[in-house]
Amino acid sequence: ALRDDRSGWTAAERAEIANHTDNGSWELIDRSAVPPGRALVRLIWVYKRKRNGSLKARLCVQGCAQIPGVDYEQTFCATMRATSLRTLASLAAQRGLSMRRWDFVAAYLQGELEQGEVVYCHPPPGYETIGPDGKTRICRVVKPIYGMAQAGRRWQRSLFPWLISWGFKQSHSDPCVFSCERTTDGATQSLIVGCYVDDLF
Secondary structure (H helix, E strand, O other), X not given: OOHHXXXXXXXXXXXXXXXXXXXXXXXXXXXXXOOOOOOOEOEEEEEEEOOOOOEEEEEEEOHHHOOEOOOEOOOOOOOOOHHHHHHHHHHHHHHOOOOOOEEOOOHHHHOOOOOOOOEEEOOXXXXXOEOOOOOEOEXXXXXXXXXXXXXXXXXXXXXXXHHHHOOOEEOOOXXXXXXXXXXXXXXXXXXXXXXEOOEEO
16 A cells, blocks of 8 residues: 555655654754663654545654653543533533534644653654764654653643633543633623543534
């Protein structure tokens, strides 16, 4: 399947590399700059042909090779409960409200790693560069990438404060549900948002 549309997959790879370049996901360093004893984690390509026929290439960290306490600390990431989603759908039907779904593009790339949290990776396959020492340069990952054990948690730690800064209040019963009420021209408008990984309902 990859050979049948080689140019399409290559374009998908380049689009993914461009996302990481614009985001500043990593810094290229010489192999000698990697701290002694730090293991290098692989970056791998994951390919997908969507239902509409478009091609997607996603660059992922091989998270199973990360070392707890060295490459990451905490990984817990809350997700909206199924009962909360059913409640939102019920409220929308009862009150005649519209219900929409938003999907963030490259959501995990929008997070921020904690101070001192760094992962060292081999370069993306097919996009290696050679340093002055004649060896392949290494990626010093400074922002979350898909596949990293802590990526979901870092994305959530960026999303939730952003919602609160816009006036949303976090639910006590489900931390992934936020609500906001605003009055415009005497009319009160209610907005309820449920967060499930990188989808908002």
